Amino acid sequence: MGIKDLLRFLKPYTEPVHIRMYAGKRVGIDAYSWLHKGAYSCSMELYLNSEGEKKLQYINYFMHRINLLKHHKITPVVVFDGGSIPCKAGTENERYRKRKANNEMALEKLKEGNVGGAVELFQRAISVTPSMAHLLIQTLKSENVEFVIAPYEADAQLAYLSSLREEHGGIMAVISEDSDLLAYGCPSVIFKMDKFGNGEEIIIDKVFNSTNTKPSFQNFNNSLFIDMCVLAGCDFLPSIPGIGIAKAHALVSKYRNIDRVLSVLKTTKGKQVPDDYARSFKEAVAVFQHATIYNRKRKKLEHMRELPGELLESFGGEIDFLGPDITPSMATAIAEGHLDPSTMEAYECSLSHKVFGSAPTSEQYEVSAPEDIVESRFASSKQTRKRNMQGAAKYPAFEIHSDKDKQVQSCFTVYSSQSMKERKDSNTSTTGVPRQVLKERNFSDEAATLSKLVLTSEVDNDEEISTISEEFPVKTPDNNPFRKRKLRSEKTETTPTTKSYVTEDDQFELRRQTLDSQESVNSKTQKLDDNKVQLKSTKKGKISNCKSSGNRKSSILNFFARI
DNA sequence: ACACGGTCGAAAT
C-alpha cells in the first residue's frame, strides 16, 4: 500500500509528535486505517456476523480515538474511502481472492473445533466492508463528529481538505498510515498514532527546505516529488525492475524533468520498460495531482487541481482513470453517507431511520407484497418512475427529485438511540400501519429517488437489490468501476466531456500555493464556458439543498455556516 | 549502494 519504501526513505524527516500539538485545530482522519485496526479485536465475529456486542468492538476502538482527539480539543474530520478508481482494480481483486481463501480455511478450522487457529486466519482475512463503514458513520452522526465519504480515494479528499483554510472546512493535519498522502500533497501527516496520541509526523515543507538532512530534497517541488513516488512504484503503477525509491530519487534529482528520466530509462533498461509505461506513468501522476474530490461547499465533484488543457488533450479527453463522473446530487448523497459508493445503492436500513416532520402520506406506506418490494420501495411516484425507466440515468438526478425536495426534512438525521426512540413513537402514533412495513417504507425521498435512478439504470444487469444482511459477508465486493462507468457514459450526453470543476473563485480557498497552476489562458476560458453549464445545472439542486438544511443538527449546521 | 526476496512479529483484547 502506498509508495514503496517512501516512509523508510523519509525516516530522517519524521519527528515524534503528540496530537495535542493540534489542540484547537481541525485534523483529518483516514477512516480506513482505524477501521482496519479496530477490526482485529472482532474479526471472527464480523465474519460470522454473530449476534452480540463483540461484533461492534471496532466501533468502540474508533470512538475511543475520536474521544482522545476531542479530549485534546481537536476537531476530528473523518474521511472514508468511496469507490475505487480503475487503475487500482487489479490490486483489489487479488486482495479479495486471498481473503476469501483465508476465510475458507478459517471456517474449516472452526469446524475442527480449533477456535484459536480460526481466529488467526480470520484476522488475516480482515476486510473493511461498506456496512462496517456505514455503521460507524451512524455512530459519528449521533456523536456529532464531522465526516465525509470521498468519491474515490480518501487520501485525495484528505489532501484536498488540507489545501483549504480551516474556516472553509480545511484541516491542519492528517492522521493515517498511508504514505500516499504525501504524494497527494498533504502538508503534514501523522503516521502510526497510538492510543495515547503519540505518532510520527512528516511535514512536507521541512522535507523540501531542510539543508542538511541526508536524502536532500532541496531542489524538489511537489511535482518532482510525485514523479519520484510514481517511479518508485505506487498502487496505480508498479515500478520498473531495478528501480526503487533511492534510484527514483536520484533520477529525478539529476534530470529534474520526467520526460528526460523516462527516455533515459528506456535506453538503459530497454525491454524492461513496458511499452505503455509513459502513458501509465502520466495517468498515475495525474491521479496524484488532479484526483477527483468532493467539494462540500459547491456540493459536487471537482478535481483537486484544475486539469490543464494540454494535459487533457494528451489523454485524448479521456480521464475516466480519475474515476467516472457522478452527478452533483449523487456525489452529495455519497459524501453524506446515503448512497453506497461502490454499489451505488441506497443504504436502506439506515435510511429507514428517517424522521418525517409531518405524517407520511398513505402512498409512502402502501403495503406491498415481498416480491413487490424492490420496485415499490423505490417508487413513491409512478410517474417519476416511468420517466426513469425511459431515460435511465440520462437525467441528472436533481431534476428528477427537485420537486420532491421540499418534503425532505433533513439529510442529516441523527441516528442516536434517542432518535430511534422518536422514530418508533412517531411510527406508532401517527399511523396504524405495522412497524415492519414502516421500516421498509420510511426512508428519505431524496435517496429513494437517487437509488431509483441507479436501480433503473442497472435493470439490465439483472441484479437483485440485496439487503445489507445478505450482502454481508458473502457478497463479492463490487468495486467494479464498469457499473459507474456505464452510468457516466449514459449521462455524458447532457454534460460536456471537457469538464473542469474548479473555477476562479476557488483560488482564494487554497491555503498553499504549492499547487502551481500554470493553465494556459485559452484552456481556462473554454473551461469557464463549461462551468456555466455546470453552474446552471447545479443551481436547482443547491436551492433545494438549502431548503432542506433547516433541521440539520448543530454541528453540521455550524460547519456549513463556517463555509 | 541498491533492489529484492525472504522471514518474523505486530496489528486488537
Add this chain to the structure above:
DNA sequence: TCGACCGTGT
C-alpha cells in the same frame, strides 16, 4: 496483512 529487518545478488 503489512512493515521492519536481513542476506544476497547486481
